[in-house]
Each structure stands twice: as structure tokens, then as C-alpha cells.
Amino acid sequence: MSKQDIHSYLAEMEDIPGTRVYTAKRARQGYKLNQMAMSLMKDENRKKFKADESAYIDEWDLTPEQKKALLERDYNTLLDLGGNIYFLAKVFSTDGLSFVQAVSTMTGMSVEEYQAMMNAGGRSPVGLRSIKEKN
Known part of the structure; x- marks a missing residue:
């Protein structure tokens, strides 16, 4: 597959209604977001997050869009911004969902x-x- 073919192929994945394919591009884009979400596996981090979400999120190098979507629990936007659903599960589990x-x-x-x-x-x-x- 040529370089152009791979870009066309990956672009086709953006045309699937209601689906966000977790590509290498999304993985790179969401690396820090996903690391933040995974940090919630530790009880002390969950407590810190629940005490002041904005302050906790500010400790991570997230984009303004990622921060906003995270605070609003806009999971679809978080997926668009590189979030991985399995990592984001740590966020909604912290919320008791x-x-x-x-x-x-x-x-x-x-x-x-x-x-x-x-x-x-x-x-x-x-x-x-x-x-x-x-x-």
C-alpha cells in the first residue's frame, strides 16, 4: 500500500456514522489525556480529582478542548480528541457510572x-x- 493509499484508507474511517476508529493519529493526539485518565486508577488521584477537577486536570498538559470536554463529560468529543474509551472508563468509574x-x-x-x-x-x-x- 502506498503512502497515499494509507491516507485515503484512514480518511475512510472518519466516514463511519457514530463510530470513532482509534487510529495511531488519535493515539498520539490523546496520549496525555489517556495518561490522565489512567492516573485515576490510584485512590489518592481519584480523591484529588473529585476534590477539584479543574486543578487536577491543570496538572496535565491537555489541550483547552480536551480540558473542556473532560469537565463537561463530553465523551464523544473526548474520543474525537484522542481519548480511548477503555482509558476514559476510569473517568466515568470515578463518577460512579x-x-x-x-x-x-x-x-x-x-x-x-x-x-x-x-x-x-x-x-x-x-x-x-x-x-x-x-x-
């Missing part, structure tokens, strides 16, 4: 609606398949 509760907020569905969709096999393959083509 289960994976299902947090992810349902990313879909615009209630927890019950999200669980029902997943129990029925997930998002239907029928429907919107391309952001650019809207079909």
Missing part, C-alpha cells in the same frame, strides 16, 4: 434503550452507512 450508563450518554439513548439495542444485537447494519453520502 457503569460502562453502560456512560456509553448510553454517547448515543442519545436512555440506559434502558441502549441496553435493549445491545441485547438485540447492537446497531442495525441497515440505514446510515456513510456520513458523506448520508446513506
Whole structure:
């Protein structure tokens, strides 16, 4: 695969509705964000974070957009900014949310609606398949 082909291939991944593919570019972009999230595995860091989120976040070299999205718990934006869902799970676990509760907020569905969709096999393959083509 030529260099141009790989860029075209990776660009196609941005055209999947409702999905953010965790690429090497996103991994580089979100490295510090994900490190901050992983720091919440330690009890003393969770306590510090919960006591003053802004101050804790300011200790990390995050972009203003990452800081804002983190404070607002805008997980979709955090994914766009390089967050990895498995690392971000440390944030919503610190908030006392289960994976299902947090992810349902990313879909615009209630927890019950999200669980029902997943129990029925997930998002239907029928429907919107391309952001650019809207079909």
C-alpha cells in the first residue's frame, strides 16, 4: 500500500456514522489525556480529582478542548480528541457510572434503550452507512 493509499484508507474511517476508529493519529493526539485518565486508577488521584477537577486536570498538559470536554463529560468529543474509551472508563468509574450508563450518554439513548439495542444485537447494519453520502 502506498503512502497515499494509507491516507485515503484512514480518511475512510472518519466516514463511519457514530463510530470513532482509534487510529495511531488519535493515539498520539490523546496520549496525555489517556495518561490522565489512567492516573485515576490510584485512590489518592481519584480523591484529588473529585476534590477539584479543574486543578487536577491543570496538572496535565491537555489541550483547552480536551480540558473542556473532560469537565463537561463530553465523551464523544473526548474520543474525537484522542481519548480511548477503555482509558476514559476510569473517568466515568470515578463518577460512579457503569460502562453502560456512560456509553448510553454517547448515543442519545436512555440506559434502558441502549441496553435493549445491545441485547438485540447492537446497531442495525441497515440505514446510515456513510456520513458523506448520508446513506
